[in-house]
Amino acid sequence: MARASTTSDAFNAVAEPRRREILSYLAGSERPVGEIVAALGLEQPSVSKHLRVLRDVGLVRMRCVGRQKLYQTNAAAIRPLHEWAGTFERYWQHQLNRVKERAEAMARQGPVFNSPEPNPNLKSKEK
Amino acid sequence: MARASTTSDAFNAVAEPRRREILSYLAGSERPVGEIVAALGLEQPSVSKHLRVLRDVGLVRMRCVGRQKLYQTNAAAIRPLHEWAGTFERYWQHQLNRVKERAEAMARQGPVFNSPEPNPNLKSKEK
DNA sequence: ACATTACATTCCGATATAGGAATATGTCAA
DNA sequence: TTGACATATTCCTATATCGGAATGTAATGT
Numbered sequence A, B: 001m002a003r004a005s006t007t008s009d010a011f012n013a014v015a016e017p018r019r020r021e022i023l024s025y026l027a028g029s030e031r032p033v034g035e036i037v038a039a040l041g042l043e044q045p046s047v048s049k050h051l052r053v054l055r056d057v058g059l060v061r062m063r064c065v066g067r068q069k070l071y072q073t074n075a076a077a078i079r080p081l082h083e084w085a086g087t088f089e090r091y092w093q094h095q096l097n098r099v100k101e102r103a104e105a106m107a108r109q110g111p112v113f114n115s116p117e118p119n120p121n122l123k124s125k126e127k
Numbered sequence C: 001a002c003a004t005t006a007c008a009t010t011c012c013g014a015t016a017t018a019g020g021a022a023t024a025t026g027t028c029a030a
Numbered sequence D: 001t002t003g004a005c006a007t008a009t010t011c012c013t014a015t016a017t018c019g020g021a022a023t024g025t026a027a028t029g030t
Helices: A017-024 A033-040 A044-056 A075-086 A089-108 B017-025 B033-040 B046-057 B075-086 B089-108
Strands: A058-067 A068-073 B060-065 B068-074
Touching: A017 A033, A017 A044, A033 A044, A033 A068, A033 B089, A044 A058, A075 B075, A075 B089, A089 B075, B017 B046, B033 B046, B033 B068, B046 B060
Parallel strands: none
Antiparallel strands: A058 A068, B060 B068
């Protein structure tokens, strides 16, 4: 089996950086394809293909006006992603607290003198 | 060019549903590989391969204890994802407000009798 | 009708995947 | 040492991608 289709869900669709850029660009207001091409400096067919993927998973909405098609981000479709990531919030806060506590404990134990070459692998110097 | 590597960033890594399951399972506490295999009902090599990807992008941390390796989700690495999705929050709230306003406007105008089959394609009834 | 504009789709090629099977590595135990 | 256990890696194949080039399609202007 290969990797899941980009159109299988929002997670796969936003894995592509350009698609994320497009979503950000189209978040506030609807824009024709040409403006996306100009603004992001991509090839037109490339933009069309990305928009197709985004449309298939419901991340953008399209409206025809004359010969142009106006796209806009359907922000609600990004919510599940936000919520999934949010389920980890309490855990990263936990970790941050641990780092903070460790730093404070070390500070109480007295200052540490500089080593000549700060070694990024040594985490002993935080704070 | 093909699709970006799953190890290129967290967005690509979490595109795979099983990897999301693994991250959720390992969020609270560290677990050996065997438990993940048992809990999620996957093949052991498959789990090892997913863990490799997650480790490469920093989404999990590993610690060796005897002959087993304990993995735990590095929740902080999920934060960028949460924050990116969060930049769209005001937009989906906007959309929700519009829906709400429309509903209230309709309520003020008096109750509408049920149409036999609510057709989602008909947008002609707003206001 | 014809040219032009605005997009979408198709065809191509290189690459990266995920699962399955088999195998390799590393650690503990007798 | 030998063997059992825990995990990782390799090899394989089918598939799906992304970009680029070329082409298709639909609406507008003259």
